[in-house]
Amino acid sequence: MSVVEKGKVCVTGAGGFLASWLVDLLLSKDYFVHGTVRDPDNEKYSHLKKLEKARDKLKLSKADLLDYASLQSAIAGCSGVFHVASPLPSSPLPNPEVEVMAPAVDGTLNVLKACVEANVKRVVYVSSAAALIMNPNWSKDQVIDEACWSDLEFCKRSGNWYRASKTLAESEAFKFAKRTGIDLVSICPTLVFGPVLQQHTVNASTLVLANLLKEGFESRENQVRFIVDVRDVAQALLLVYEKQESEGRYVCTAHNAREKDVVEKLKSLYPNYNYPKSYVEVEERAIMSSEKLQKLSWTFRPLEETLVDSIESYRKAKILDC
Numbered sequence: 001m002s003v004v005e006k007g008k009v010c011v012t013g014a015g016g017f018l019a020s021w022l023v024d025l026l027l028s029k030d031y032f033v034h035g036t037v038r039d040p041d042n043e044k045y046s047h048l049k050k051l052e053k054a055r056d057k058l059k060l061s062k063a064d065l066l067d068y069a070s071l072q073s074a075i076a077g078c079s080g081v082f083h084v085a086s087p088l089p090s091s092p093l094p095n096p097e098v099e100v101m102a103p104a105v106d107g108t109l110n111v112l113k114a115c116v117e118a119n120v121k122r123v124v125y126v127s128s129a130a131a132l133i134m135n136p137n138w139s140k141d142q143v144i145d146e147a148c149w150s151d152l153e154f155c156k157r158s159g160n161w162y163r164a165s166k167t168l169a170e171s172e173a174f175k176f177a178k179r180t181g182i183d184l185v186s187i188c189p190t191l192v193f194g195p196v197l198q199q200h201t202v203n204a205s206t207l208v209l210a211n212l213l214k215e216g217f218e219s220r221e222n223q224v225r226f227i228v229d230v231r232d233v234a235q236a237l238l239l240v241y242e243k244q245e246s247e248g249r250y251v252c253t254a255h256n257a258r259e260k261d262v263v264e265k266l267k268s269l270y271p272n273y274n275y276p277k278s279y280v281e282v283e284e285r286a287i288m289s290s291e292k293l294q295k296l297s298w299t300f301r302p303l304e305e306t307l308v309d310s311i312e313s314y315r316k317a318k319i320l321d322c
């Protein structure tokens with residue numbers, strides 16, 4: 001991309017946890033945002049209409065990832081596209097090939113095809129650390145970076161359909177970009193915590209943190225969690241969109257913390273919740289690095305800020321009550 005064009009950009013799945021923060025950020029930077037949602041009249045998107053500048057600069061339109069014509073009309077006239085929408089189920093689904101794989105993979109290819117047709121200058125695709133970490137051949141002593149890809153068949157064999165979907169979608173996206181020449185950059189976030197803007201839905205990663213405060217688990221594995229703040233991921237998406245030199249994939253992670261340490265921190269801040277009762281130690285994992293993204297000048301906030309802002313927003317949205 002030669003110059004930053006603050007024209008119209010499209011954000012797919014605009015009402016989701018991450019996309020809502022991205023829309024907010026783009027509006028604050030004076031972009032015109034064309035957000036796609038599946039059901040524009042649904043109350044669950046009401047928070048978007050309340051964002052500053054939304055009245056003048058945000059247009060929502062109905063689009064499903066498997067409905068090419070709907071994507072085509074949402075993307076027409078946009079100079080940039082942030083493809084964020086993808087199914088991220090909180091629990092296993094009965095038919096993952098149809099419910100998870102198809103929207104993630106075919107949906108991404110539909111978005112890219114519509115981008116080529118609309119002559120979009122740059123596409124930023126939200127992939128996931130899920131597309132990197134499921135690689136049994138990667139040595140535990142080797143830092144996981146952009147060179148590492150999850151093993152698709154291994155993901156499927158172990159029933160990790162979400163990880164399979166992100167792995168296949170991202171690799172197919174880069175193959176498509178190579179064939180067509182479209183400028184594609186991907187961001188691979190780890191576990192995303194942070195305050196919620198949406199008030200009527202709870203996404204999967206928010207549920208992970210909320211459950212640590214309310215489920216009272218008897219015992220949990222003391223896994224290393226790779227955590228990043230939703231607002232910092234939104235900043236990363238904008239950064240790679242605007243920086244001319246951005247290319248390829250970017251791991252987006254901020255903190256490596258054992259879950260037990262996260263819980264101890266939460267307990268010291270909010271003692272009166274129903275925390276896990278015990279932890280079982282598990283093997284070390286290879287660590288992940290976002291050095292490439294940091295070289296583009298990406299920075300992130302301290303973990304404590306993320307945790308406090310998350311819990312305060314959960315209280316407001318009554319996520320911890322049920």
Ligand SMILES: NC(=O)c1ccc[n+]([C@@H]2O[C@H](COP(=O)([O-])OP(=O)(O)OC[C@H]3O[C@@H](n4cnc5c(N)ncnc54)[C@H](OP(=O)(O)O)[C@@H]3O)[C@@H](O)[C@H]2O)c1
Pocket residue numbers: 012013014015016017018019037038039063064065066084085086087088103107126127128129130166188189190191192193203204205206
């Ligand atoms: N949260 C994390 O920890 C994390 C980590 C790494 C990567 N990611 C990636 O970040 C992105 C956003 O995740 P999130 O955490 O913000 O989850 P989210 O709140 O559940 O958002 C997912 C969005 O995808 C949309 N969507 C799903 N299937 C669709 C379809 N067939 N057609 C159109 N839209 C569809 C949903 O739209 P509706 O509003 O219509 O349901 C929703 O807006 C995803 O690509 C996910 O893989 C998330």
